[in-house]
Amino acid sequence: xxxxxxxxxxxxxxxxxxxxxxxxxxxxxxxxxxxxxxxxxxxxxxxxxxxxxxxxxxxxxxxxxxxxxxxxxxxxxxxxxxxxxxxxxxxxxxxxxxxxxxxxxxxxxxxxxxxxxxxxxxxxxxxxxxxxxxxxxxxxxxxxxxxxxxxxxxxxxxxxxxxxxxxxxxxxxxxxxxxxxxxxxxxxxxxxxxxxxxxxxxxxxxxxxxxxxxxxxxxxxxxxxxxxxxxxxxxxxxxx
Amino acid sequence: xxxxxxxxxxxxxxxxxxxxxxxxxxxxxxxxxxxxxxxxxxxxxxxxxxxxxxxxxxxxxxxxxxxxxxxxxxxxxxxxxxxxxxxxxxxxxxxxxxxxxxxxxxxxxxxxxxxxxxxxxxxxxxxxxxxxxxxxxxxxxxxxxxxxxxxxxxxxxxxxxxxxxxxxxxxxxxxxxxxxxxxxxxxxxxxxxxxxxxxxxxxxxxxxxxxxxxxxxxxxxxxxxxxxxxxxxxxxxxxxxxxxxxxxxxxxxxxxxxxxxxxxxxxxxxxxxxxxxxxxxxxxxxx
Numbered sequence: 001x002x003x004x005x006x007x008x009x010x011x012x013x014x015x016x017x018x019x020x021x022x023x024x025x026x027x028x029x030x031x032x033x034x035x036x037x038x039x040x041x042x043x044x045x046x047x048x049x050x051x052x053x054x055x056x057x058x059x060x061x062x063x064x065x066x067x068x069x070x071x072x073x074x075x076x077x078x079x080x081x082x083x084x085x086x087x088x089x090x091x092x093x094x095x096x097x098x099x100x101x102x103x104x105x106x107x108x109x110x111x112x113x114x115x116x117x118x119x120x121x122x123x124x125x126x127x128x129x130x131x132x133x134x135x136x137x138x139x140x141x142x143x144x145x146x147x148x149x150x151x152x153x154x155x156x157x158x159x160x161x162x163x164x165x166x167x168x169x170x171x172x173x174x175x176x177x178x179x180x181x182x183x184x185x186x187x188x189x190x191x192x193x194x195x196x197x198x199x200x201x202x203x204x205x206x207x208x209x210x211x212x213x214x215x216x217x218x219x220x221x222x223x224x225x226x227x228x229x230x231x232x233x234x235x236x237x238x239x240x
Numbered sequence: 241x242x243x244x245x246x247x248x249x250x251x252x253x254x255x256x257x258x259x260x261x262x263x264x265x266x267x268x269x270x271x272x273x274x275x276x277x278x279x280x281x282x283x284x285x286x287x288x289x290x291x292x293x294x295x296x297x298x299x300x301x302x303x304x305x306x307x308x309x310x311x312x313x314x315x316x317x318x319x320x321x322x323x324x325x326x327x328x329x330x331x332x333x334x335x336x337x338x339x340x341x342x343x344x345x346x347x348x349x350x351x352x353x354x355x356x357x358x359x360x361x362x363x364x365x366x367x368x369x370x371x372x373x374x375x376x377x378x379x380x381x382x383x384x385x386x387x388x389x390x391x392x393x394x395x396x397x398x399x400x401x402x403x404x405x406x407x408x409x410x411x412x413x414x415x416x417x418x419x420x421x422x423x424x425x426x427x428x429x430x431x432x433x434x435x436x437x438x439x440x441x442x443x444x445x446x447x448x449x450x451x452x453x454x455x456x457x458x459x460x461x462x463x464x465x466x467x468x469x470x471x472x473x474x475x476x477x478x479x480x481x482x483x484x485x486x487x488x489x490x491x492x493x494x495x496x497x498x499x500x501x502x503x504x505x506x507x508x509x510x511x512x513x514x515x516x517x518x519x520x521x522x523x524x525x526x527x
Contacts, residue, residue, distance in 0.1 A: 055415060079421035091416035093409040104405050105420045154421070 003030035005064075006158055006188045007052070012061035012071075014051045021047045022058070023212040027190075029158070029205075034180065034189045036203035036220065038196075038234060044212040045192040046088055049160045052190075053085045054078045066157055080107065084151035088162040092143050094136030098127055101135050105150045113153060120149040123182050141172035145179070152183060159187045165195040177201045196234065200224050208233045242373035247492045253380035253449070255488020256387025260442030261461055262468040262480050263394065264315075264435025270411040270475020272428050274323060275330070277337040279439055280462025281344035282318075286311050286440025287453040288348060291359040300362035307444030308437045314344070315436020319429050327428075345455050356454045359447035383445055390438070391481050398477060407431060411475040467506050471513045473523025482521055483513075 007029035014022040022044050029035045037045045050056045052063055054075040063071040070078050085091075093101055102120075106113050121128050124145040130138060135146060144164050151159055161180075165173045173195060180202045183189060193199040199206070199220075206223050208216040210233055223229060265279050289310040294303035318340060326332040365379045398404035406427055410417045418424050446461075447453045464487065472483030487506050495502040513521060 053419060055419070074423070075415075075418040076421050076423045079419055085419045087416065087419075091413055091419070093412050093416070095408055095412055096405060100405050104402070104409050104417070104422075107421055150420075 003032065005029060006031040006066055007190070008062075008064040009048075009052065010062045010064075012048070012051060012058045012063060014047055014056055015059045016047070016056055021056075021212055022051060024214070025051075025061070025209065025212070026214050027207060029188060029190055031157075031188050032184070033204045034184055034191055034202050035205045035207065036199045037190065037192045037207050037209055038194070038199055039209035040233070040235060041194075043209045045209050046162055047212075048209060049085060049162050049190070049192060053083055053160060055085075082155065082157035084154070084156045084159050086147045086151050086159065086161040086164065088166065090143050090147040092135045092138070092147055094134065096135055097132055098135050098138070098146060099131040101146055101150055102153055105153050107154045112155070116155070117153055120152050123179055124149050141168050141175070144168060144172070144176065148179065148183070152187065156187055159183065159189045160192075161189060162192045163194060164191070165193060165198050173198055196230075242375075243496065245374045246376075247496050248489065249376060249380050249384070251489035251492030252485060253383040253387075253488070254492060255485035256383050257442050257446045257449070258464060258468050258488055259387055259481050259484035260390060260438050260445070261465045262472070262484055263477055264438045265465050266469045266472065266475060266477065266480045267407065267431050268435045269469065271407055271414070271431050272327065273330070274327070274333050275337070276323070276435075277334060277462070278318060278340035278344060279337075279435070279465065280458030280460075281341045282311050282314050282436045282458070283439045283443040283446075283461055283465075284348065284453070284455065284458030285314055285344065286443025287359070287447040287457060288352060288357065288443075289440065290444025291357055291447050291453060292352075294360070294362070300365075304441065304444050307440045311440020311443075312433050312437040314440075316429065316433045318436070319432035323432070324425065324428070341459070345458065348455050352455075354455055356452040358452045359450065361448040379449060383449065386445065390441070391477075394438075394477055403427070403430070464503075464506060467510050469520075471510050471520055473520030476520075476522035479520055479522025 005028050007027060009025055009027040012022055012025040013020070025044070025048050027035070037048060039045055047056055051058045054070070054073055058071050061071070062069060065078070065081060065083060068081065070081065093104070096104065102117055126142055127145055127149060130142065135143065138146060148161065148164065164176055168176065177198055180189060180191070184202075191199070191203065200223075203220040206218060206220050207214050208229075216229065216233065261279075261283055265276060268274050268276050268279070286307040290303040290307040293306035294300050297303070322336055322340060323333065326336060361379050365382050368378055369376045398408060406417060406422055410424055410427060414424050443458075468483045468487050469480060471487065472479030472481070487509060490505045490509050491502045494505040517523070
């Protein structure tokens with residue numbers, strides 16, 4: 001793999017309370033691509049993302065981001081190094097306006113950032129007429145767009161997106177796929193996704209997480225062909 | 241009619257003091273989830289700082305400034321040294337802040353003793369205006385105006401500045417605020433300092449209206465403060481303001497009709513509001 005690695009996770013383990021959630025996660029994420037994490041419910045995909053950005057700090061192992069070791073740092077420091085998370089519940093501030101949701105995320109309010117915001121509004125045109133409205137009034141799909149858009153407003157090098165298709169109508173999932181394809185040209189993406197259609201539409205590399213461990217990795221096209229692997233780890237049936 | 245106007249002015253003035261006391265409590269609980277049982281003690285320190293400075297210098301404004309500074313310092317030290325260690329641990333917070341309250345209440349007795357300390361209004365505000373049948377006490381008007389000014393400034397901070405935006409966002413989802421690259425602990429410290437300063441300001445302004453202060457005064461007002469916060473809805477300053485005025489008016493009217501029920505009526509207001517809206521007037525509740 002000739003690409004530069006933006007993120008390298010080695011033997012990461014995470015405990016939450018008395019539970020040993022992650023028991024050895026290894027990831028190598030090449031810059032400029034979409035890497036998909038897949039696996040069953042409860043396999044540890046969300047915890048993997050949360051551990052990388054420091055919300056549930058890993059108890060063992062290392063996380064290297066853009067050449068720096070970041071495990072053990074507080075989340076805000078990691079975020080300032082150029083990483084963003086779009087959480088499963090979207091993390092929208094519903095009492096703030098859409099505009100304020102962008103504003104609070106902006107680390108700088110310079111010309112480049114404002115231009116980036118304009119670009120985001122081009123990618124997600126639905127948000128444009130809603131800027132002055134409270135974010136709580138947005139539809140599920142619009143909230144997801146805001147959440148992803150907000151995470152792009154800084155010059156981030158890596159975007160962690162947790163199950164963006166959850167609860168969205170099929171048509172919105174297609175819009176999302178197009179958006180992620182556009183984002184890819186700006187930022188590296190690590191995507192947790194249960195929706196195999198979306199995962200295969202945007203993903204280039206994949207990792208399968210099972211019981212808190214990375215058990216398989218490869219190129220997305222190979223997984224799409226490999227029905228046995230799909231059935232074994234993803235529970236995807238033979239019916240198409 | 242004149243009685244009604246007088247009671248209304250008195251109620252609004254008291255309500256404004258409740259607002260100053262409770263706004264900090266509301267922010268601190270709303271943002272950090274900390275039930276601060278030492279908040280009333282900071283209010284009491286504000287009383288003493290204001291009364292003492294005014295009596296020594298003869299300058300009422302200086303007394304108010306002294307109270308705000310003392311409140312800010314006490315609050316900041318309290319947050320840094322004790323409360324920052326127990327974020328997320330509610331039982332520890334309750335026990336520690338209760339301990340702090342007892343400690344602060346005893347410490348004040350070293351310089352001032354446990355007897356009451358008389359508090360005076362500045363001469364310029366001691367008189368009253370006569371409008372027809374109605375006698376308007378100047379000090380009460382002063383309290384209302386000052387309370388309104390503070391409310392307007394606080395509201396501007398919360399709605400116009402990035403700090404205010406961060407606080408509003410943090411009340412809803414502190415984790416997400418961090419993920420956006422903001423050090424929420426710094427915001428916590430600042431809000432604690434601000435809330436404590438407001439409480440002390442409330443104390444300094446309330447003392448002259450009461451005529452005297454004692455070391456237990458914080459404890460007395462703290463319970464009302466908590467009820468105001470619950471009625472208004474945790475974390476909402478607008479809710480706290482409305483609730484404070486509502487409570488001030490309700491107890492003012494009741495005190496005229498049946499003085500013994502002046503405190504009980506606050507509990508009744510709280511019960512009625514919570515029955516209708518369990519998250520309080522402006523509370524967000526679970527979404």
